[in-house]
Amino acid sequence: MKRSGIVEADVCVVGAGIVGLAHALEARRLGLEVVVLERDARAVGASVRNFGHCFISAMADGEALDYALLARRRWLELGGQAGLEVHQGGSLVVARHEDELELLEGVARDERRGARLIGAGEVSRLAPIPAAGLRGALHATLDVRVDPRQAVVRLAALFEQDPGARILWGVNVHGAGPGRIEADRLVVRAPIAVICPGPGYPTLPADLRPERHGLTLCRLQMLRVNAPGARQYLPALLTGLSLLRYPAFTAQAGFERVRARIEAEHPELVAAGIHLIVTQLPGGDLIVGDTHDYGDPPAPFACERLDRLVLAEASRLLGTEALHVRERWQGIYPYAPGDPFMVTAPYPGVRVVEVVSGVGMTTAMGLAPRVLAELLKAKAGATAPASPVAAPPPSVAARVDCGS
Numbered sequence: 001m002k003r004s005g006i007v008e009a010d011v012c013v014v015g016a017g018i019v020g021l022a023h024a025l026e027a028r029r030l031g032l033e034v035v036v037l038e039r040d041a042r043a044v045g046a047s048v049r050n051f052g053h054c055f056i057s058a059m060a061d062g063e064a065l066d067y068a069l070l071a072r073r074r075w076l077e078l079g080g081q082a083g084l085e086v087h088q089g090g091s092l093v094v095a096r097h098e099d100e101l102e103l104l105e106g107v108a109r110d111e112r113r114g115a116r117l118i119g120a121g122e123v124s125r126l127a128p129i130p131a132a133g134l135r136g137a138l139h140a141t142l143d144v145r146v147d148p149r150q151a152v153v154r155l156a157a158l159f160e161q162d163p164g165a166r167i168l169w170g171v172n173v174h175g176a177g178p179g180r181i182e183a184d185r186l187v188v189r190a191p192i193a194v195i196c197p198g199p200g201y202p203t204l205p206a207d208l209r210p211e212r213h214g215l216t217l218c219r220l221q222m223l224r225v226n227a228p229g230a231r232q233y234l235p236a237l238l239t240g241l242s243l244l245r246y247p248a249f250t251a252q253a254g255f256e257r258v259r260a261r262i263e264a265e266h267p268e269l270v271a272a273g274i275h276l277i278v279t280q281l282p283g284g285d286l287i288v289g290d291t292h293d294y295g296d297p298p299a300p301f302a303c304e305r306l307d308r309l310v311l312a313e314a315s316r317l318l319g320t321e322a323l324h325v326r327e328r329w330q331g332i333y334p335y336a337p338g339d340p341f342m343v344t345a346p347y348p349g350v351r352v353v354e355v356v357s358g359v360g361m362t363t364a365m366g367l368a369p370r371v372l373a374e375l376l377k378a379k380a381g382a383t384a385p386a387s388p389v390a391a392p393p394p395s396v397a398a399r400v401d402c403g404s
């Protein structure tokens with residue numbers, strides 16, 4: 001594959017994580033010729049280090065939930081084409097307190113989220129976890145799960161089978177302007193470019209680097225453990241700690257009360273940004289996490305004490321002390337407070353797209369159609385015959401209106 005000289009395409013995508021691939025696949029769906037430039041020899045970023053959990057039911061009202069619902073359809077469709085299993089086991093968010101149950105009830109009332117409240121007995125029928133101490137749970141039936149170690153690999157392979165699509169691996173992009181993307185020995189000429197560097201945004205040149213107050217990196221500690229007794233856990237498992245982290249929960253009336261109680265009862269967990277998610281890999285092992293530590297550059301050292309806290313929470317939920325750690329790793333995603341979708345326009349026809357919250361697997365495939373539609377609209381406007389009122393060119397770092 002050509003890695004030097006000039007390459008022509010309709011769309012150039014930078015980054016072969018889930019956000020980049022979502023845009024690349026969407027552009028092919030629209031019949032556009034696409035080239036993806038990825039600096040590594042294979043994807044090793046946030047998209048392979050996560051839980052693979054599409055937590056649709058927990059998204060904020062509005063564009064996040066809309067994107068998540070569309071992304072769910074795309075996962076099911078593309079998963080089928082790519083030979084990637086998309087598990088429809090949903091999520092179980094268990095409640096150990098009455099106030100947590102009340103909060104979950106509010107989420108269950110919104111029919112679009114496909115979630116219902118269940119009693120402790122039913123929890124044990126859906127997943128082999130002890131019912132003792134549980135008041136009930138939210139069973140979010142629309143939530144889906146993929147194997148994160150396979151998902152982008154399979155999507156990239158599917159994409160590369162398409163004659164109108166190319167991925168150039170090992171190509172580091174260091175510049176862009178209207179109609180061109182520059183890498184070490186390569187220039188891509190494309191009227192549309194979508195740059196999706198994920199946590200790699202600080203390495204972009206200054207004119208492309210996205211800026212927003214509070215934009216930083218979030219580092220998470222993750223573990224892979226054996227499944228106790230080789231048991232099967234179809235739904236993703238979460239606890240009341242997750243109620244502090246996702247907008248569908250934080251928007252509920254009783255949230256402040258729940259937060260105050262959890263902060264008082266578990267100050268150490270809250271301080272480390274620990275909440276528990278457990279998902280099962282195809283071979284049976286469990287992915288268990290996570291912690292949240294913010295800062296750019298991210299701290300290089302993983303803290304053993306925090307891993308132990310996460311493991312203790314997992315043991316409590318799964319009802320066993322016998323969890324053997326097989327792997328530990330850290331994952332990093334870009335984070336900024338507020339809107340989780342950050343789309344900047346450094347040049348006409350060029351967008352830098354960042355999901356600045358831990359929801360890229362859930363939402364990226366729903367976000368991509370909006371970003372591309374806006375770019376194509378702007379391109380059509382730019383090439384249309386001159387009209388009496390010319391549309392202003394996109395300004396540097398202008399926020400794209402993806403919401404309406």
Ligand SMILES: Cc1cc2nc3c(=O)[nH]c(=O)nc-3n(C[C@H](O)[C@H](O)[C@H](O)COP(=O)(O)OP(=O)(O)OC[C@H]3O[C@@H](n4cnc5c(N)ncnc54)[C@H](O)[C@@H]3O)c2cc1C
Binds near residue numbers: 014203
């Ligand atoms: C531990 C962890 C758990 C998570 N759990 C979940 C979850 O369960 N559900 C969920 O919805 N979300 C989850 N997330 C968030 C989700 O993983 C991210 O939102 C998503 O993967 C971001 O995708 P991305 O493509 O932007 O980034 P990445 O996957 O990091 O991809 C970016 C790519 O761009 C490439 N790149 C960067 N700069 C350049 C350059 N200059 N030239 C060429 N290539 C470049 C990089 O090499 C990389 O391959 C989690 C994140 C982490 C870290």
